[in-house]
Amino acid sequence: MAEKTALDVPFMEVNSELCKGCQLCLAACPKSVIAISEKLNSSSYHPAFYTGAECTGCGLCFYACPEPGAIRVYKP
Amino acid sequence: MKTYEKSAGFFPVFERKSGPAKDATHYCPGCGHGNVHKMIAEALNDLGLIDRSVFVSPVGCSVFGYYYFNCGNFQAAHGRAPAVATAVKRTNPQAIVISYQGDGDLAAIGTAETIHTANRGENICVFFVNNAIYGMTGGQMAPTTMIGQRSTTTPHGRIEALHGNPIRMAEMLATLPAPTYIERVAIGDSKHIMKARKAIRKALTIQAEGRGYSFVEIVSACPTGWKMDPVHSRDWLIEEMLKVFPLGVFKDESENRDENSWLRRCDAYDPAKVDEYLDRLKSTLGDAAPVALTNDLHCKFAGFGGQGILTLGLLLSQIGMRAGQHVSWFPAYGPEMRGGTANCSVNVCGGRIGTPLVDTPNLLVVMNQPSLDAFADQVIDGGTIIIDSTIVEGRLDSTRLRQVLIPATAIADEVGTAKVANVVVLGALVAATDCFPREFCEDTLRAAIKKRSLVDMNIDAFGRGYEFVKNAR
Ligand SMILES: Cc1ncc(C[n+]2csc(CCOP(=O)(O)OP(=O)(O)O)c2C)c(N)n1
Ligand code: SF4
Ligand code: SF4
Ligand code: SF4
Ligand SMILES: [Mg+2]
Numbered sequence: 001m002a003e004k005t006a007l008d009v010p011f012m013e014v015n016s017e018l019c020k021g022c023q024l025c026l027a028a029c030p031k032s033v034i035a036i037s038e039k040l041n042s043s044s045y046h047p048a049f050y051t052g053a054e055c056t057g058c059g060l061c062f063y064a065c066p067e068p069g070a071i072r073v074y075k076p
Numbered sequence: 077m078k079t080y081e082k083s084a085g086f087f088p089v090f091e092r093k094s095g096p097a098k099d100a101t102h103y104c105p106g107c108g109h110g111n112v113h114k115m116i117a118e119a120l121n122d123l124g125l126i127d128r129s130v131f132v133s134p135v136g137c138s139v140f141g142y143y144y145f146n147c148g149n150f151q152a153a154h155g156r157a158p159a160v161a162t163a164v165k166r167t168n169p170q171a172i173v174i175s176y177q178g179d180g181d182l183a184a185i186g187t188a189e190t191i192h193t194a195n196r197g198e199n200i201c202v203f204f205v206n207n208a209i210y211g212m213t214g215g216q217m218a219p220t221t222m223i224g225q226r227s228t229t230t231p232h233g234r235i236e237a238l239h240g241n242p243i244r245m246a247e248m249l250a251t252l253p254a255p256t257y258i259e260r261v262a263i264g265d266s267k268h269i270m271k272a273r274k275a276i277r278k279a280l281t282i283q284a285e286g287r288g289y290s291f292v293e294i295v296s297a298c299p300t301g302w303k304m305d306p307v308h309s310r311d312w313l314i315e316e317m318l319k320v321f322p323l324g325v326f327k328d329e330s331e332n333r334d335e336n337s338w339l340r341r342c343d344a345y346d347p348a349k350v351d352e353y354l355d356r357l358k359s360t361l362g363d364a365a366p367v368a369l370t371n372d373l374h375c376k377f378a379g380f381g382g383q384g385i386l387t388l389g390l391l392l393s394q395i396g397m398r399a400g401q402h403v404s405w406f407p408a409y410g411p412e413m414r415g416g417t418a419n420c421s422v423n424v425c426g427g428r429i430g431t432p433l434v435d436t437p438n439l440l441v442v443m444n445q446p447s448l449d450a451f452a453d454q455v456i457d458g459g460t461i462i463i464d465s466t467i468v469e470g471r472l473d474s475t476r477l478r479q480v481l482i483p484a485t486a487i488a489d490e491v492g493t494a495k496v497a498n499v500v501v502l503g504a505l506v507a508a509t510d511c512f513p514r515e516f517c518e519d520t521l522r523a524a525i526k527k528r529s530l531v532d533m534n535i536d537a538f539g540r541g542y543e544f545v546k547n548a549r
Contacts (some may be wrong), residue, residue: 015099017099017100018099018100020100020104020105020106021105022105022106022299022306022307023305023306023307024106024306024307024310026307027307027310028265028266043097043100045105057078059078059080060266060269062080062081063080063111063114063115063266063269063270063273064111064266064269065110065111065114066101066103066105066106066107066108066109066110066111066114067100067101067110068082068083068086068101068110068113068114068117068144069081069082069099069100070100071080071081072079072080072081072082073079073080073081074077074078074079075077075078075079075080076077
């Protein structure tokens with residue numbers, strides 16, 4: 001079996017500049033794989049970020065997020 | 077493979093938004109408007125409708141819909157979005173038209189438009205974002221505010237006896253026969269959100285298929301107005317709001333209505349048809365070659381109701397129209413049929429007329445004293461003021477205006493009835509301005525006066541008014 005590449009696994013990513021730190025994506029994620037950063041973005045929000053593993057690509061965080069461009073979810 | 081990302085239903089960059097941050101919305105953190113926007117943009121794009129969609133935004137936090145949606149956009153006056161949407165849809169039946177509204181907009185100031193648009197079964201989608209508060213103006217009570225809920229106008233909480241109960245718009249509209257589909261959904265937990273997404277897609281599909289009116293009420297959070305953080309807002313929404321605003325389908329006739337069976341259309345605006353109508357109107361006055369106009373007339377005629385002020389305006393307009401000039405006539409009168417005040421604005425111009433209102437006339441006719449007091453100052457320098465000196469006692473003491481005095485009512489009385497004083501004034505007006513030849517005006521009057529037995533008396537009245545002014549010169 002070929003080795004798994006990055007694009008074989010689902011992931012989510014947050015555009016930390018567009019995130020408003022509302023934490024609704026955290027509440028929505030069935031896998032609890034989203035967290036809030038200690039750092040502030042340039043609009044003074046603590047942005048969400050993907051902790052890096054076990055995202056299933058379900059997309060629920062995307063729909064829970066009010067910002068059009070803050071979350072991108074990839075599902076192979 | 078699937079990616080969930082910003083839909084092409086949105087502009088790639090929100091250029092119309094002021095300030096920096098042209099990729100983020102103007103909404104507060106956790107605001108439900110953003111979720112609803114995302115679902116609408118996605119649906120319009122996925123269903124291939126975006127290029128023929130028109131988004132009508134309300135007054136409320138979503139007033140800036142045109143920043144975001146990559147389609148046609150209107151911003152309507154507060155509460156009037158469904159009326160604007162009706163006009164857009166009827167004149168462009170192929171367009172997908174969305175009336176997007178908040179609870180203050182839809183259920184307070186716009187209640188009448190909401191009900192009647194639904195009752196007519198317009199083939200549009202109404203997306204109603206119910207966040208139980210006036211978000212934009214800082215958190216006042218809305219018709220949908222919950223009993224006990226604090227707002228800036230209900231600081232001790234909404235009280236039934238004082239403020240009434242929260243209004244359930246979906247249930248109310250579902251009692252009407254015309255709507256096709258009415259559902260209430262919520263931006264609550266993920267299950268609610270996915271159902272909301274489905275409802276929005278369904279409503280748009282119904283419209284695209286011409287199956288009629290859809291109303292999707294979306295219970296949504298306003299963390300700022302509610303003074304709660306976003307996550308608690310969604311919890312409160314689920315635990316408290318959904319008790320009062322139960323989710324579900326209240327009406328679904330989509331299966332029973334045939335495709336394109338529910339189009340309310342009116343023919344698209346066609347300038348040729350307007351011309352045709354005006355020509356027909358003109359031909360009732362008898363054919364005439366165009367007659368030149370010396371100076372554009374911007375007139376205000378004012379007096380008591382019953383003096384024929386409005387008719388005076390109509391007659392001058394008809395003369396101008398028959399002469400091939402551009403004309404407008406715009407009446408304004410009080411609630412009384414007689415004895416109240418009346419005035420009208422009339423433009424007779426060689427070129428196109430922008431507004432039918434005349435605020436600064438170059439010609440004023442006053443047939444009572446209050447009108448002289450009210451309007452004399454508005455006449456432009458060098459303008460003319462014609463005064464019925466039988467009735468109006470006042471005179472101008474300035475030389476700023478040209479003053480033409482004519483005892484119009486007394487002359488009319490001699491002719492046979494004071495009722496033709498307005499036509500005496502018309503004669504005086506034509507004489508004072510030399511706007512059109514006397515014979516041309518008399519010919520037009522003959523055609524315009526419908527009651528044959530009155531034609532001679534009116535021509536007599538016109539002639540006396542005309543001569544009075546010419547002889548006084
Ligand atoms: C004719 C008029 N009256 C009042 C207002 C003030 N006003 C602006 S938004 C608003 C209410 C908005 O509430 P809602 O429709 O619930 O929208 P939200 O901001 O909550 O989404 C009011 C009363 C106005 N702009 N125009
Ligand atoms: S896509 Fe699903 S699993 Fe992945 S982060 Fe988002 S909510 Fe969690
Ligand atoms: S839901 Fe969106 S805006 Fe809110 S914290 Fe998550 S990514 Fe940021
Ligand atoms: S005030 Fe309320 S409705 Fe308006 S943007 Fe903020 S959260 Fe949204
Ligand atoms: Mg509201």
